[in-house]
Each structure stands twice: as C-alpha cells, then as structure tokens.
Amino acid sequence: MSAEAMQSGAEVLLRALKDQGVDVVFGYPGGAVLPIYDAIFNQNAIRHILVRHEQGAVHAAEGYARSTGKVGVVLVTSGPGATNAVTGLLDALMDSVPVVCLTGQVPTHLIGNDAFQEADTTGITRPATKHNYLVKRSADLARVVHEAFYVARSGRPGPVLIDLPKDILIGRAPYTPPVTAHATYRPRTEPDPVQLRRAAAMLKAAKRPVVYVGGGVVNAGPDASAALTRFVRETGFPCTNTLMGLGTFPASDPQFLGMLGMHGTYEANLAMHGADVLLAIGARFDDRVTGRLAAFCPDARKIHIDIDPSSINKTVPVDVAIVGDAGRAIAGLAAAWAEDAAPVDRAALATWWRQIDEWRAKDCLRFTQDMTPGAIIKPQYAIRRLHEFTRAQAKDVFITTEVGQHQMWAAQHFGFERPNRWMTSGGLGTMGYGLPAAMGVQVAHPDALVIDIAGEASVLMNIQEMGTLAQYRLPVKVFILNNQYMGMIRQWQELLHGSRYSESYSNALPDFVKLADAFHATGLRAETVDQLDDVIREMLASPRAVIADIAVDPKENCFPMIPSGAAHNEMILGPEHEDEARGITDEGLVLV
Amino acid sequence: MPGPDNHQLRSATISVLVDNESGVLARVIGLFSGRGYNIDSLTVAPVDDARGQSRINVVTSGTEMVIEQIKAQLERLVPVHRVADLTREGAHVAREMALVKVLGTGDARVESLRIADSFRARVVDTTIESFVFELTGATDKLDAFIELMRPLGLAEVSRTGVAAIARGSRTI
Ligand SMILES: Cc1cc2nc3c(=O)[nH]c(=O)nc-3n(C[C@H](O)[C@H](O)[C@H](O)COP(=O)(O)OP(=O)(O)OC[C@H]3O[C@@H](n4cnc5c(N)ncnc54)[C@H](O)[C@@H]3O)c2cc1C
Numbered sequence: 001m002s003a004e005a006m007q008s009g010a011e012v013l014l015r016a017l018k019d020q021g022v023d024v025v026f027g028y029p030g031g032a033v034l035p036i037y038d039a040i041f042n043q044n045a046i047r048h049i050l051v052r053h054e055q056g057a058v059h060a061a062e063g064y065a066r067s068t069g070k071v072g073v074v075l076v077t078s079g080p081g082a083t084n085a086v087t088g089l090l091d092a093l094m095d096s097v098p099v100v101c102l103t104g105q106v107p108t109h110l111i112g113n114d115a116f117q118e119a120d121t122t123g124i125t126r127p128a129t130k131h132n133y134l135v136k137r138s139a140d141l142a143r144v145v146h147e148a149f150y151v152a153r154s155g156r157p158g159p160v161l162i163d164l165p166k167d168i169l170i171g172r173a174p175y176t177p178p179v180t181a182h183a184t185y186r187p188r189t190e191p192d193p194v195q196l197r198r199a200a201a202m203l204k205a206a207k208r209p210v211v212y213v214g215g216g217v218v219n220a221g222p223d224a225s226a227a228l229t230r231f232v233r234e235t236g237f238p239c240t241n242t243l244m245g246l247g248t249f250p251a252s253d254p255q256f257l258g259m260l261g262m263h264g265t266y267e268a269n270l271a272m273h274g275a276d277v278l279l280a281i282g283a284r285f286d287d288r289v290t291g292r293l294a295a296f297c298p299d300a301r302k303i304h305i306d307i308d309p310s311s312i313n314k315t316v317p318v319d320v321a322i323v324g325d326a327g328r329a330i331a332g333l334a335a336a337w338a339e340d341a342a343p344v345d346r347a348a349l350a351t352w353w354r355q356i357d358e359w360r361a362k363d364c365l366r367f368t369q370d371m372t373p374g375a376i377i378k379p380q381y382a383i384r385r386l387h388e389f390t391r392a393q394a395k396d397v398f399i400t401t402e403v404g405q406h407q408m409w410a411a412q413h414f415g416f417e418r419p420n421r422w423m424t425s426g427g428l429g430t431m432g433y434g435l436p437a438a439m440g441v442q443v444a445h446p447d448a449l450v451i452d453i454a455g456e457a458s459v460l461m462n463i464q465e466m467g468t469l470a471q472y473r474l475p476v477k478v479f480i481l482n483n484q485y486m487g488m489i490r491q492w493q494e495l496l497h498g499s500r501y502s503e504s505y506s507n508a509l510p511d512f513v514k515l516a517d518a519f520h521a522t523g524l525r526a527e528t529v530d531q532l533d534d535v536i537r538e539m540l541a542s543p544r545a546v547i548a549d550i551a552v553d554p555k556e557n558c559f560p561m562i563p564s565g566a567a568h569n570e571m572i573l574g575p576e577h578e579d580e581a582r583g584i585t586d587e588g589l590v591l592v
Numbered sequence: 593m594p595g596p597d598n599h600q601l602r603s604a605t606i607s608v609l610v611d612n613e614s615g616v617l618a619r620v621i622g623l624f625s626g627r628g629y630n631i632d633s634l635t636v637a638p639v640d641d642a643r644g645q646s647r648i649n650v651v652t653s654g655t656e657m658v659i660e661q662i663k664a665q666l667e668r669l670v671p672v673h674r675v676a677d678l679t680r681e682g683a684h685v686a687r688e689m690a691l692v693k694v695l696g697t698g699d700a701r702v703e704s705l706r707i708a709d710s711f712r713a714r715v716v717d718t719t720i721e722s723f724v725f726e727l728t729g730a731t732d733k734l735d736a737f738i739e740l741m742r743p744l745g746l747a748e749v750s751r752t753g754v755a756a757i758a759r760g761s762r763t764i
C-alpha cells in the first residue's frame with residue numbers, strides 16, 4: 001500500500017467526510033477523540049462548530065440537515081459525550097433526519113473493562129439510531145464511514161452512529177472511496193406502476209377526497225413538494241399537512257386546509273372524517289394525527305405512499321400501498337392520473353368544497369386581541385405579527401421551535417410556503433430542540449433570517465448554546481412566547497386534571513434581557529401589545545443574536561384540540577366558540 | 593395485502609438471513625422486546641461461513657397486521673439479507689431438539705425408558721439413577737414428551753429452539 005493510502009485513522013476519517021461532501025461538523029472534544037481534533041487542526045476543508053453541550057450538537061446537525069437536505073455531522077467523545085447525544089439521536093430517528101454521529105471510544109483492548117469514560121455506546125444507541133457501527137479494525141474504517149452516510153440518507157433517512165476506539169484513530173488505516181450501493185440495505189424507491197394506476201382510478205372516482213401530506217415529502221426533496229403542489233392543483237382536491245409536512249404545500253393556497261390532527265384545524269379534521277378517498281403521502285398515521293383509531297377516516301378508502309414498508313399498514317390498514325420515494329410516486333401518480341380516461345366528478349367535488357367552506361367559516365383559529373395600549377399580548381397575535389414582518393423581508397426565513405403551546409401556535413399561525421423552512425421536534429417532542437436547531441440552520445444559511453419560536457421553559461433546556469451563537473456570530477433570533485407556564489402542561493392539567501397546576505409554573509425565571517446580554521447578544525422585551533411591533537422590528541433589524549422576551553397571556557390555551565382518545569369529529573374549539581369541553585374517557589386519560 | 597382487519601392471532605415461523613456481524617442478534621432481539629412482539633422461540637447459528645451469514649429462526653405470534661409489521665421491521669435492519677415467513681410462504685419443516693434429564697429408580701425409571709423408546713428418543717447419558725434423553729421433533733412432540741416425563745422424575749430440560757426450512761426446492 002502506498003504511503004498516502006496509509007494515513008492515521010483520524011486522517012482517513014476526515015478524508016472520508018470530505019469525500020462525502022461534509023463541510024461542517026458540530027462537536028465537542030474529549031480524551032477519546034483528541035486524535036480527530038488533532039487532524040481537524042491540520043486542515044481547512046471541514047469547519048468545526050464547537051457547541052456547548054452534545055445534545056446541542058445533534059439538534060444543530062438536524063437543523064442543518066433538514067434545512068439543506070444534506071447529512072448533518074456530529075462529533076463527540078466517549079462516555080458522557082455519547083450519552084449526552086442520545087436524546088438528539090432519538091429525535092432524529094423519530095423525525096427521519098439524516099445525521100452521522102461520530103463517537104469516541106476507549107481503545108479496543110480496554111473495551112468491556114469499565115475503562116475511564118467507557119460506555120457501551122452501540123448498545124445504548126441501538127434503539128436510538130437507524131444503524132450503528134463499532135469499528136474494530138482499521139481496515140474497515142473508511143468503508144464504514146462511507147456506508148454510514150449511505151445508510152443515513154437512503155430510504156427513510158435517519159441517524160447513524162460510528163463508535164471509534166482511540167487506537168483505531170491513531171493507528172494507520174487504508175483509504176477506500178465512497179460507495180453508492182450496499183449488499184443488504186437497498187430500499188425501494190421506484191413505485192409499482194400497477195399500484196399507481198389503481199390509485200389514480202380510485203382518486204378519479206372520489207367524491208370527497210383529501211390529500212394528507214407529511215414529512216416524507218420534505219425528505220424527498222424540494223422537487224417533490226413542487227410536484228405535489230402541481231398535482232393537487234391539477235386535481236382540485238383539498239390538501240392538509242402534518243406538523244412535519246408543513247411547507248410541502250403552500251399555506252396560502254386556497255386548496256390548503258391547514259394542519260390536521262390534535263391541534264389541527266376544524267376543516268382539516270372534519271374533511272378527514274368525512275372523506276371517501278384519502279391519499280396519504282410520506283405521512284405515518286401518527287397517533288397525534290389519527291386520534292382514536294377506530295373512528296379515524298371511517299368512510300375512506302386509503303392510498304398510502306411511503307418509502308418505508310413498515311410505515312404502511314402499521315396502525316391504519318390501507319387499500320392501496322405504494323412503496324417508493326414520494327417524489328417519484330407523485331410524478332408517477334400525476335402521469336397515471338393524466339392517462340386515466342375517467343372524468344373527475346366535478347359536481348361531487350364542488351359539493352365537497354361547499355361543505356369544507358362551511359367548516360372553514362367557523363374560523364377555528366380565531367382569537368381576540370385587545371388592541372388598547374397596555375393590553376396583554378395574545379400568543380397567536382405575536383406569531384401573526386412575526387409572520388407579517390418576516391414576509392416583508394427580502395431574506396429567506398427559517399423557523400425552528402421548542403416544544404409546547406408556542407410550537408402549535410407557530411404551526412397554526414405562521415404560514416409556510418416552501419419546504420425545508422420549518423424545523424420542529426415532532427415525533428419525540430424534545431424541549432430544547434429549537435435553539436440548537438436554529439444554530440445549525442444559521443450555519444448552513446449564513447444570510448438567512450433564522451428564528452426560534454420558543455417557550456420560556458423549553459428554551460432553558462439548551463440555553464447554553466447562546467455561547468455558540470456568540471462565538472460564531474450566528475445572528476439567530478430567539479422569540480420567546482413567555483407565558484410563565486409550561487403552557488402545554490398547564491393546558492392538559494386544566495382540561496384533564498381539574499385545574500390542579502402541579503409543578504407547571506415557570507418559577508424563578510431568569511431575566512432574559514440580562515441573560516442575552518451575558519451571552520453577548522441583544523435582549524429585548526415586549527410586555528404589552530403596543531410594544532410588540534417595535535420589538536419585532538428591532539429584532540429583525542439587528543445583525544446580532546437576539547432574545548426577544550414576549551410576555552403573553554399566561555391563561556391562553558391552544559385550540560382546536562382533539563382530546564386524547566377522541567375522534568376527529570370530537571374536537572374542542574375553545575372559548576371563542578363557546579362549546580362544551582367534551583368529557584374525556586378513562587381510556588383517553590392514559591394516552592399522552 | 594392479507595386481511596389486515598383480521599384480529600385473530602396466528603403463529604409465524606420467520607427465518608432471517610443476516611450478516612454474521614457483532615450486535616446483529618441484539619438488534620433482532622431488541623426489536624422484538626422494544627416493540628413488544630412475542631418471541632416463542634429463537635435460534636441463531638452461522639450457516640454460510642464463506643459469505644459470513646447466519647440464520648435466525650423466530651417463532652412469534654400476533655395478528656396478521658402485527659406479523660406483517662414484524663417482517664417489515666426486520667427487513668429494514670441494515671444487516672438483514674432476507675426475511676422469509678415460512679408459515680405464510682408454503683409448507684415448511686420445523687424441528688427442535690431437547691435434552692431431557694430424568695432421575696429415578698425402579699418402575700418409574702423403566703417407564704421413562706419405555707416412553708422414550710416410543711418417542712424414538714435416544715439415551716445419550718446414563719447412570720444408575722439418571723437418564724439424559726435426546727429427542728428431536730416438532731415443538732408439540734417435545735412438549736408432550738416432557739409432560740410425560742414430569743411424574744417420572746423429570747429434573748432438567750435443555751431445548752435448542754426451532755430450526756425451520758421450506759419444503760421442496762424453494763430456498764430462502
Ligand atoms: C406537542 C406536540 C403536538 C403535536 N400535535 C400534532 C398535530 O396536531 N398534528 C400533527 O400532524 N402532528 C402533531 N405533532 C407531531 C406528531 O407527533 C408527529 O411527529 C407527526 O404527526 C408525524 O408527521 P408525519 O406523519 O408527517 O411523519 P414523519 O415523522 O415526518 O415521517 C415521515 C414519513 O414519511 C416517510 N418517508 C421518508 N422519506 C420519504 C420519501 N423520500 N418518500 C416517501 N416517504 C418518505 C417515512 O417512512 C415516514 O413514514 C405534535 C407534536 C408535539 C410535540
């Protein structure tokens with residue numbers, strides 16, 4: 001083997017990353033990965049972003065990945081470095097985000113000895129990753145790295161971890177170039193044309209169709225969203241998005257019904273309930289979406305497009321299963337639709353739209369903002385204003401969120417026109433996701449406007465990343481809807497536990513303005529409705545990182561809401577609509 | 593798709609051909625325990641040294657929808673080459689082996705030997721007060737044998753779990 005082919009393991013690793021097109025790594029050093037840090041020191045191709053906590057590194061990589069479509073890369077040390085990364089890995093797994101996480105490990109001869117900072121990292125992360133590797137031989141190193149990238153981005157994307165014993169990093173290793181195929185992992189991307197024709201015929205015959213689109217269409221790339229938009233417009237069908245799918249179909253399009261599910265719109269959920277044909281694309285029939293399964297879309301024949309066969313017929317049996325990439329399947333479906341000679345039942349569709357418009361007329365997201373100076377700010381209003389101001393910006397706008405009511409209000413009131421602009425933790429619901437995710441987005445898009453719509457409780461879970469923002473001059477805007485409560489918890493306690501607000505008050509909050517200042521950022525505060533616009537304006541104009549602490553109504557609840565265990569047509573609409581909160585069954589109480 | 597709204601439980605014997613790498617068994621077992629699937633029997637051994645492949649045989653039970661889900665979940669594991677639902681894909685042979693230790697003297701000892709003979713179990717170890725029988729067959733045959741040995745001094749059982757293969761010329 002030539003001398004060049006036998007670099008140190010750490011050098012081989014970096015070369016493999018470079019050949020995979022990696023330009024940035026989010027990481028945190030430690031003893032086991034020092035050889036990698038040494039190799040990083042000696043090169044310029046890959047930029048390293050030093051986070052303040054390993055969980056932040058993974059969320060940053062997720063933000064980077066979801067906003068670019070590329071694989072996000074994380075580098076952490078053994079033991080506590082690896083365990084700190086676990087929440088992020090599971091988050092990426094649940095939301096199908098492609099991430100490669102490199103963890104240091106004690107040298108191979110010490111594995112199993114309870115060595116210093118040893119953890120059974122592959123054991124711990126097996127159920128938190130799509131796949132993981134422990135590299136035991138230098139000869140495998142380059143191949144494993146290339147394979148990890150292939151697995152992370154192919155099929156249903158997800159996090160892949162590579163555990164790297166220190167002796168492997170130090171010892172010489174041969175280099176092998178990237179691979180584009182795999183002996184066993186070969187997910188199907190090309191849809192079956194027979195199923196596509198069946199689906200097209202079923203859609204042509206539909207009288208009350210709904211198109212239900214999820215995060216898989218984001219995963220399929222921006223072209224898939226464009227194809228979806230064309231197809232939905234061609235059919236004239238109504239379209240709804242999951243939380244993860246927002247942006248795949250333009251929110252401003254008249255055919256858009258808004259988000260569906262637990263905090264979805266009245267029209268989206270009732271359309272699902274009344275549909276006779278459901279077209280699900282890259283969506284996984286999550287329990288937050290279906291509500292009570294026995295009452296989910298009771299009259300609909302169902303078509304499901306998904307790249308992962310295990311997503312199909314998992315909880316909801318479907319009539320036409322199409323395994324393949326959403327982009328290709330939508331293109332194929334559009335072609336099959338055009339070829340199918342059957343006419344669309346325009347009259348039935350018009351009746352269906354009249355019904356939907358009636359539901360829409362409820363204006364289920366309505367809220368009342370008192371505009372008198374000194375009045376308290378409604379959280380929904382704050383988001384609407386933020387949306388209006390950002391729409392006027394020339395910059396590309398990316399929104400991340402933490403988890404809670406503010407996340408749902410952002411989903412409901414901030415209109416997304418394009419995919420990859422909305423980063424939120426849907427499947428795991430990880431508080432503390434939004435700030436590091438925004439950091440990753442800003443690294444990938446230095447000139448864009450990146451805003452974390454946050455809750456005052458969640459943001460504290462990874463607040464240390466303010467330090468990273470300062471170090472790299474990342475002008476992320478943290479827009480806190482400060483209701484002084486873990487609002488989502490408070491809401492459930494109000495509705496389900498007799499208003500016993502056990503431990504859900506955000507006591508002893510920091511002064512967020514001073515906190516921003518301490519982290520070399522700008523702190524702003526709006527306490528009343530008359531101060532809101534100025535704060536938003538100042539935040540958007542600032543070239544620096546900003547924390548905008550927006551005091552909002554602590555009592556506001558997020559509606560509509562389908563209580564746990566209820567069906568789509570058993571939604572609670574809230575005080576604006578003066579309906580009764582429906583009784584929640586014991587069966588519903590055990591659900592989360 | 594097989595009748596998914598069928599709530600009846602069925603048993604499935606599933607064979608999985610995997611790359612013989614460390615952690616692969618943990619992946620399969622973790623999948624079953626993590627997702628709450630049943631494992632009634634599990635065997636694993638290398639079957640192709642040249643290609644570095646092992647075969648895992650799992651006997652599980654669930655509704656049709658759950659079994660389809662188990663197969664889909666197994667198929668998406670990276671080191672998995674092939675998943676075969678032997679119960680669904682046609683006739684198959686399933687066998688396991690048991691070593692059964694029976695302690696006793698006098699009539700009980702004679703009776704255990706007589707029953708072993710009728711089951712075509714072999715005596716692979718014997719002392720004055722003990723036998724170790726080796727018995728191969730279908731799971732229910734082994735179950736029946738063990739039940740019969742219980743009153744006759746059954747002391748210990750070691751079973752291999754089920755190995756299964758399709759009948760005829762079909763291969764995995
Ligand atoms: C507080 C809170 C409240 C929530 N409330 C709601 C709510 O009201 N409504 C709601 O919708 N969600 C809600 N969620 C989110 C919910 O938990 C799920 O995360 C979300 O519904 C899942 O979205 P999805 O079905 O689009 O699937 P994703 O998790 O985005 O999964 C994507 C699917 O697409 C498939 N896929 C991936 N790539 C491709 C490809 N290239 N081609 C085809 N298919 C592909 C995958 O296999 C998978 O099945 C809430 C979350 C939180 C934290």
Ligand SMILES: Cc1ncc(C[n+]2csc(CCOP(=O)(O)OP(=O)(O)O)c2C)c(N)n1
Nearest residue numbers: 404405406431455456457458485486487488
């Ligand atoms: C790490 C983590 N711990 C606990 C929870 C449960 N949880 C969900 S929402 C929420 C409250 C969030 O409060 P805040 O960030 O203030 O948002 P709000 O609901 O008030 O908008 C909690 C505790 C969670 N999702 N994640």
Ligand SMILES: [Mg+2]
Nearest residue numbers: 455456485487
């Ligand atoms: Mg709050």
